[in-house]
Amino acid sequence: MLIPKINVWHLAKDCTMILLGLVLYSVGFCGFILPKGVIMGGLAGVASLIYFQTSIPVAISFYALNIALLAIACRVVGWQFVLKTIFGATFLSVFIGIAQPFFEAYPIALPETFLDCIIGAVLCGTGVGIAFTHNGSTGGTDIVAAMVSKYRQISVGRMILYVDLIIISSSYIMYQDLDRVIYGYVVLVFQSFMTDQVINNNRQAVQFTIFSKKWDEIATAVNRELHRGCTIIDGTGWYTRREVKMLIIFCRKNEALYIYRLIKALDVHAFISQANVNTIYGEGFDEMKVKARRRLDKDHADDAPRTQSPE
Numbered sequence: 001m002l003i004p005k006i007n008v009w010h011l012a013k014d015c016t017m018i019l020l021g022l023v024l025y026s027v028g029f030c031g032f033i034l035p036k037g038v039i040m041g042g043l044a045g046v047a048s049l050i051y052f053q054t055s056i057p058v059a060i061s062f063y064a065l066n067i068a069l070l071a072i073a074c075r076v077v078g079w080q081f082v083l084k085t086i087f088g089a090t091f092l093s094v095f096i097g098i099a100q101p102f103f104e105a106y107p108i109a110l111p112e113t114f115l116d117c118i119i120g121a122v123l124c125g126t127g128v129g130i131a132f133t134h135n136g137s138t139g140g141t142d143i144v145a146a147m148v149s150k151y152r153q154i155s156v157g158r159m160i161l162y163v164d165l166i167i168i169s170s171s172y173i174m175y176q177d178l179d180r181v182i183y184g185y186v187v188l189v190f191q192s193f194m195t196d197q198v199i200n201n202n203r204q205a206v207q208f209t210i211f212s213k214k215w216d217e218i219a220t221a222v223n224r225e226l227h228r229g230c231t232i233i234d235g236t237g238w239y240t241r242r243e244v245k246m247l248i249i250f251c252r253k254n255e256a257l258y259i260y261r262l263i264k265a266l267d268v269h270a271f272i273s274q275a276n277v278n279t280i281y282g283e284g285f286d287e288m289k290v291k292a293r294r295r296l297d298k299d300h301a302d303d304a305p306r307t308q309s310p311e
Helices: 002-036 042-054 058-077 079-105 113-133 141-151 156-175 178-203 215-225 253-266 290-303
Strands: 205-211 230-237 242-252 271-277
Touching: 002 042, 002 079, 002 113, 042 058, 042 156, 058 079, 058 141, 113 178, 141 156, 156 178, 205 215, 205 253, 215 230, 215 242, 215 253, 242 253, 253 271
Parallel strands: none
Antiparallel strands: 205 242, 205 271, 230 242
């Protein structure tokens, strides 16, 4: 019964962190960006355009657009993505619906639009990063990017960037105001930077080396709960002159605490060491990029002996 309890706690923690990320996004968007009339990327930007033209609350149009896109994309992106997006879009719409009238009554925006854009973008980017690192989704342009990347050789991140640029640039057609477009680009840059920082910090890999008499239980639990492989190596403890089993486990940094708790629950006397790993390529981690192979091929070509043609 120990492992199911850990699973429930892990799920509850993920949901709590996703909600925290959505709250941060709502505060950044409704408290700093929307009051300045700046159009940001994503469906939030489209909902802002609708709001400024029709006065329809952002939360209503944001949720309606998400549901419409999900209805189109449900067969393409899969039901797991749909359920995560419904969860994220529903609560984000609720938080925006609460935050928009609240900050209209109690404004916190600064006189400087540029500073508001930076603060709002940092909060939004941090919120999105927290949601993503805990297996959440806010919907929006993620849905469009997932659909297009399914049939075209283009990364999801690049597709999201293209869609966001189109949304921000379209604000110039409506308002003929270049300042709004520039501020929108500022928000996009800072939000993307913060999202990447949060995600990359949590995607950092670590290596565990574990010595335990209950090595088989630990390996089974890690494999079952985290879907991570374990390498078992035979060794000899020179102090005790006894044969021991050594476990080597690679995982993400945000999974390290879960592994510590799992080991403590199974063997409080286990000997554990943890080391940071810069990069891991392979199944369950990062995919080796094609550019890296091309670079190697180029290096080999440069090192190859050259023959001089006769004159």
